[in-house]
Amino acid sequence: MDWEALSLSLRLGLFTILVLLPVGIAVGRWLAFHDFPGKSAIEATAALPLVLPPTVLGYYLLVAFGAASPIGQLWHSAFDRPLVFTFEGLLLASIIFNVPFAVQPIQRGFEAIPREVREAAICCGMTPWKALRTVEIPIAWPGILTGLVLSFSHTLGEFGIVLMVGGSIPTETRTIAIAIYDRVQAFDDRGAATMSALLLGFSLVSIALTFAFSRRIGRRLDRS
Amino acid sequence: MTGLSVRLHQERPIPLDAEFACLPGELLALVGPSGSGKTTILRSIAGLYRPESGRIAIDGAPWFDSKTGIAIAAHRRHAGLVFQSYALFPHMTAVENVMAALDHLPAQDRRRRAGEFLDLVHLSGLENRRPDALSGGQQQRVAVARALARDPQVLLLDEPFSAVDRATKQRLYREIALLRQSLKMPVILVTHDLEEAMVLADRMCVLHRGRTLQAGTPAEVTTRPVSPEVARLVDLRNLFDGAVAEHRAVDGKTVIDWMGMRIEAALQTAFAPGKAIAWVVPDGFVVLHRRDRPSRGDQENPVAGRIDSLAVVGQTAQITLRIADDDVHPLHFSVPAHVARRNGLVVGGKATVSLLAEGIHLMASVPGDGR
Numbered sequence: 001m002d003w004e005a006l007s008l009s010l011r012l013g014l015f016t017i018l019v020l021l022p023v024g025i026a027v028g029r030w031l032a033f034h035d036f037p038g039k040s041a042i043e044a045t046a047a048l049p050l051v052l053p054p055t056v057l058g059y060y061l062l063v064a065f066g067a068a069s070p071i072g073q074l075w076h077s078a079f080d081r082p083l084v085f086t087f088e089g090l091l092l093a094s095i096i097f098n099v100p101f102a103v104q105p106i107q108r109g110f111e112a113i114p115r116e117v118r119e120a121a122i123c124c125g126m127t128p129w130k131a132l133r134t135v136e137i138p139i140a141w142p143g144i145l146t147g148l149v150l151s152f153s154h155t156l157g158e159f160g161i162v163l164m165v166g167g168s169i170p171t172e173t174r175t176i177a178i179a180i181y182d183r184v185q186a187f188d189d190r191g192a193a194t195m196s197a198l199l200l201g202f203s204l205v206s207i208a209l210t211f212a213f214s215r216r217i218g219r220r221l222d223r224s
Numbered sequence: 225m226t227g228l229s230v231r232l233h234q235e236r237p238i239p240l241d242a243e244f245a246c247l248p249g250e251l252l253a254l255v256g257p258s259g260s261g262k263t264t265i266l267r268s269i270a271g272l273y274r275p276e277s278g279r280i281a282i283d284g285a286p287w288f289d290s291k292t293g294i295a296i297a298a299h300r301r302h303a304g305l306v307f308q309s310y311a312l313f314p315h316m317t318a319v320e321n322v323m324a325a326l327d328h329l330p331a332q333d334r335r336r337r338a339g340e341f342l343d344l345v346h347l348s349g350l351e352n353r354r355p356d357a358l359s360g361g362q363q364q365r366v367a368v369a370r371a372l373a374r375d376p377q378v379l380l381l382d383e384p385f386s387a388v389d390r391a392t393k394q395r396l397y398r399e400i401a402l403l404r405q406s407l408k409m410p411v412i413l414v415t416h417d418l419e420e421a422m423v424l425a426d427r428m429c430v431l432h433r434g435r436t437l438q439a440g441t442p443a444e445v446t447t448r449p450v451s452p453e454v455a456r457l458v459d460l461r462n463l464f465d466g467a468v469a470e471h472r473a474v475d476g477k478t479v480i481d482w483m484g485m486r487i488e489a490a491l492q493t494a495f496a497p498g499k500a501i502a503w504v505v506p507d508g509f510v511v512l513h514r515r516d517r518p519s520r521g522d523q524e525n526p527v528a529g530r531i532d533s534l535a536v537v538g539q540t541a542q543i544t545l546r547i548a549d550d551d552v553h554p555l556h557f558s559v560p561a562h563v564a565r566r567n568g569l570v571v572g573g574k575a576t577v578s579l580l581a582e583g584i585h586l587m588a589s590v591p592g593d594g595r
Contacts, residue, residue, distance in 0.1 A: 116311035119272050122298045123305040124325035125374060131299075134324065138315045 005179035013155040020102040028106030058164025090166040102147040109143015142216040153206040228410040234276030240434040246410035253421035256431030271298030304371030312355040319351035325373040341369040361392040489584035509583025510557035525579040
């Protein structure tokens with residue numbers, strides 16, 4: 001059992017959803033409440049990581065983050081360390097490949113709020129910020145939680161992109177999914193089996209939660 | 225200038241050409257068919273919709289003025305809006321829903337005040353129920369309490385009775401009628417239901433395709449429409465073309481030439497003799513000549529015809545009488561069902577009615593109007 005890899009994966013997942021929570025709410029809410037030309041194109045772009053082979057996305061991220069790229073150079077000049085093969089680079093990649101997993105369920109959650117309910121909040125004298133906190137998020141929460149659970153568990157399991165952008169550096173970029181692969185390569189079947197069972201159990205729990213939440217989206221509104 | 229004054233104009237996407245006012249304590253009904261723009265007008269007042277041009281002012285202070293560029297944000301306008309779907313917050317209890325509109329009070333006073341508003345709409349005891357555990361009528365009351373809790377300068381009701389059953393509706397009418405005696409702000413009721421407007425409104429304003437056509441008391445508008453268009457919108461079916469024959473100052477009558485008959489109406493000198501006009505007579509001013517009880521009133525504009533249709537709805541028989549050829553549409557009137565029976569009224573049979581002069585109302589005829 002590679003505890004360092006597990007802890008790294010948990011940290012990566014946690015930071016990923018911490019960033020994706022506000023981003024997902026802002027983007028998902030925007031897409032849910034507004035219609036504009038090109039909306040479908042934006043939705044399609046945000047969904048792209050769902051269908052793009054992980055190694056392909058990983059390759060482009062590697063190129064984009066590399067020392068020769070503007071992003072890589074900017075990062076290097078700001079923090080005096082490279083972006084690829086570091087935890088920060090891995091986090092950035094993780095945020096990007098999780099966008100559809102966070103945004104889509106959050107968007108569905110906000111879409112379940114009837115327009116009149118949002119308008120009622122405004123007519124009650126609530127500022128947009130207060131309406132978001134006291135009316136919209138409490139109604140959209142099953143979608144928001146689904147997005148977070150999906151992003152977190154997807155981060156734990158992602159392999160291709162992590163290997164491309166991060167490699168397998170212990171305590172820096174070796175996540176639990178990479179560690180399992182390493183254990184198998186080293187003929188350590190027991191280690192691989194333990195970690196695989198852990199991820200399996202975790203995935204089962206998260207998918208059960210996701211299904212439970214998605215049944216709740218809009219349910220209270222249907223009954224009232 | 226106290227109360228609410230509204231003037232809105234735009235071409236697209238929804239055409240609007242509306243102007244009306246509502247005094248404090250007055251209930252004005254905006255009446256019109258679906259798509260007549262009434263909800264858009266209500267949303268404009270609340271600040272949820274921004275029209276192209278116009279002015280909305282409350283007690284003289286503008287909420288919206290396209291000339292000066294004033295457009296107060298919706299959450300800063302004290303407008304209480306009761307939505308058609310009630311739009312209660314599903315995750316909050318009844319009392320929390322009302323408290324949500326009480327941000328202008330200190331936190332410790334809100335629950336007590338919200339309870340008072342629920343009291344006002346007869347919902348004490350249900351404070352801690354969520355909307356999904358309340359009936360439609362109860363949800364509507366929470367919505368009214370929440371709108372009033374906003375301490376509104378104007379109360380806006382968007383078809384608030386469309387989702388409740390008939391019996392509940394009648395009860396809610398009575399309650400709203402009682403409640404509004406204590407309200408000091410202008411109240412705007414949007415409805416497509418004429419009966420609702422007649423029961424609840426002090427004045428009504430008829431809308432069609434975003435245009436305000438006529439404002440007045442329900443009695444005025446439904447018996448003295450300003451145009452054939454309004455007559456049709458307020459469901460006056462006895463609408464005919466004719467011409468002014470003469471004005472008789474002697475007995476205070478204007479005589480109309482109608483299909484070779486001379487119909488006497490109360491004196492209405494606005495139209496010169498010889499001029500083509502449209503005229504209406506509301507159902508209530510069409511009186512059946514009863515075989516069992518002939519009266520002197522029978523001499524007033526007697527019109528004979530053949531009964532085209534007879535439908536008994538509850539205690540009332542609704543009858544159409546065909547006067548002459550099929551080109552002129554028939555005369556509508558109703559009598560108690562027992563009167564229809566005793567007088568042997570049957571489809572195809574003959575009947576004579578009087579058109580009461582006081583009920584006959586003349587309007588300018590609209591050229592090319594496809595009546």
